[in-house]
Amino acid sequence: MSVPRxxxxxxxxxxxxxxxxxADRLVLAPGRxxxxxxxxxxxxxxxxxxxxxxxxxxxxxxxxxxRRARLVVLDQARGPEGLRSRVRxxxxxxxxxxxxxxxxxxLDGDEIYVDALVxxxxxxxxxxxxxLKGKALLLFRRIFTDRxxxxxxDVLDREGQIPQSYAAERAPTAFERELWARFWELANxxxxxxxxxxxxxxxxxxxxxxxKDRAYTITLRSTGELTIQPTQ
Numbered sequence: 001m002s003v004p005r006x007x008x009x010x011x012x013x014x015x016x017x018x019x020x021x022x023a024d025r026l027v028l029a030p031g032r033x034x035x036x037x038x039x040x041x042x043x044x045x046x047x048x049x050x051x052x053x054x055x056x057x058x059x060x061x062x063x064x065x066x067r068r069a070r071l072v073v074l075d076q077a078r079g080p081e082g083l084r085s086r087v088r089x090x091x092x093x094x095x096x097x098x099x100x101x102x103x104x105x106x107l108d109g110d111e112i113y114v115d116a117l118v119x120x121x122x123x124x125x126x127x128x129x130x131x132l133k134g135k136a137l138l139l140f141r142r143i144f145t146d147r148x149x150x151x152x153x154d155v156l157d158r159e160g161q162i163p164q165s166y167a168a169e170r171a172p173t174a175f176e177r178e179l180w181a182r183f184w185e186l187a188n189x190x191x192x193x194x195x196x197x198x199x200x201x202x203x204x205x206x207x208x209x210x211x212k213d214r215a216y217t218i219t220l221r222s223t224g225e226l227t228i229q230p231t232q
Contacts, residue, residue, distance in 0.1 A: 067096045068138055069114070069218040070231070076110060076212040082147075085110050085210050089143060089156065091163075105154050109145040113207040115153065116140050119179055120200045120224035132175060133197045136224035139163040139180065141203070159183065200224070 068091065075086040090102040117139040125133035140163065144153030157163050160181055162172045179186065179198070186193040187201040206228040208216060215231040 065219045065221045066094050066135075067092050067217050068220045069140060071112070071114070071216040071218065071228070073210045073212055073214050074104070076210070082108065083110055084108055085112070087112070087210070091140060103154070103156070105143065107143070107145050109147040110210045111146040111207060112210055113144050113146070113150070113153075113205050114140065114218060114228065115142045115144070115150060115203060115205045116226060117159065117183060118202060118204045118224050118226065119183075119198060122197050122199050123223065125197055126222050132173065135222040136220060137163075137176065137179070138220050138226070
């Protein structure tokens with residue numbers, strides 16, 4: 001091959017390579033960069049969406065409440081010793097169904113207190129929906145009014161035993177039986193309680209002023225807060 005022909009061939013190859021390089025840098029490379037940006041953005045959006053969904057689920061679990069008892073005012077009458085309220089107290093399971101036999105009680109006054117023992121687990125277990133520690137546990141201890149001493153109130157569940165509402169739902173675990181049997185011991189030993197994933201054990205009472213022919217619902221949040229409200 002002659003020198004001029006070789007020169008022109010090399011020049012043609014060089015020009016072609018330069019054109020390919022310029023096309024890659026000016027056209028293809030920006031396109032690839034844009035695709036990478038889109039892929040990274042989609043990955044970030046996906047990750048943020050999953051995180052948001054997880055946070056929403058955690059908040060729902062923290063705010064989840066269950067009806068645990070129903071209080072119905074059957075009658076109120078004023079006698080020589082003042083107002084008396086006749087009520088029916090019924091414990092409920094997690095589905096809101098009645099558990100055990102309802103208790104009919106006659107109480108002095110209309111300002112009622114429902115005293116309970118509550119076991120609260122660490123929020124990490126609640127937000128994770130842990131099968132064993134995913135929600136607080138509750139024992140209804142007694143019911144009384146502002147006109148009597150709490151110690152003289154009507155007993156609802158016996159301390160140290162599994163509450164009837166849980167026992168009726170399923171067979172209690174050894175873990176739950178131990179918590180109730182050692183309630184006050186663990187309440188005074190935070191380190192030992194923490195080793196079991198328990199945030200707090202304590203008594204808690206809710207109260208309201210009753211109205212005749214009204215019904216009230218006592219609810220328990222997964223984190224352990226107890227409330228009493230008139231039934232809508």
